Amino acid sequence: MLQNFSEINRRLSTYAVVPDNRFRTQSGASEQEESIKQKVRQYWADESISNKEKLKGFNLDLSGFDPxxxxxxxxxxxxxxLxxxxxxxxxxxxxxxGIDLDFDAQxxxxxxxxxxxxYDYFERQLGFLNKHISEGHGFASDTLTKLKTVMSVTLALEEHGNTPRERSLVNIRT
Structure with a gap:
């Protein structure tokens, strides 16, 4: 599958941090793909960057978005x-x-x-993954890393949806 790596590289070009192996997973992707995915996960986990900054340029109206x-x-x-x-x-x-998706026989x-x-889905997945991590299953740690990224994105989207929209047009009638 063709990735959006050039767009990610452009967007994160100023995000210069030492790669943290906690955000590296065994996805089977190429080294280049995995390093970019790792950078995305690390970026979303970086609490020094506001959600507003992480979603900079995202203008989809999510008024009332409720996860x-x-x-x-x-x-x-x-x-x-995104x-x-x-x-x-x-x-x-x-x-x-892909939250609780169902599929037919085909x-x-x-x-x-x-x-x-x-949030209910996240809670169930966290319980499942923590159980499997405590049993020593490596897949669960990788999956937890990916799940935490989605949780961070979800929180940012909810915050974005609950933030009053700024007017982008100037009122020339006053």
Whole structure:
């Protein structure tokens, strides 16, 4: 799958930090792909950067966005915009828009419009992953790293949706 790496590299060109191996996973991706994905995960975990800055340029109106009551179709729409802008990679977008998806016998998605509660999903996944981490399963640590990135993106999107929109036009009638 062709990645949005050039857009991510452009967007994160000024984000210069020492790569932290806590954000590296065993995804089977090439070295270049994995290093870019690692940088995206590290960027989203960096608490010294505000959510507003992380979403800079993201102008999709999310007024009233509620991660406790949304659909995968809405999340996919948001994820596609984030990918196009280089804010997240395709893998993170897949996680974002794959909350409790159901499939038919042919593997087709059948629940894109079903209401989902992202925070409930995160809670269940955290419990599952922590159990498997304590049992020594390596996949769970990698998965937890990816899940935490999606959680950070979700919190930023909720904050963005609850922030009053700034007027972009000047009132010339006054």
């Amino acid at each position: 406790r009551n949304t659909t995968n179709r809405k999340l996919r729409e948001i994820g596609n915009v 990918v196009d802008m280089g804010i997240i990679d395709y893998g993170t977008s897949g996680w974002l828009s 593997g087709n998605e059948i629940s894109l419009d079903k209401k989902v509660d992202m």
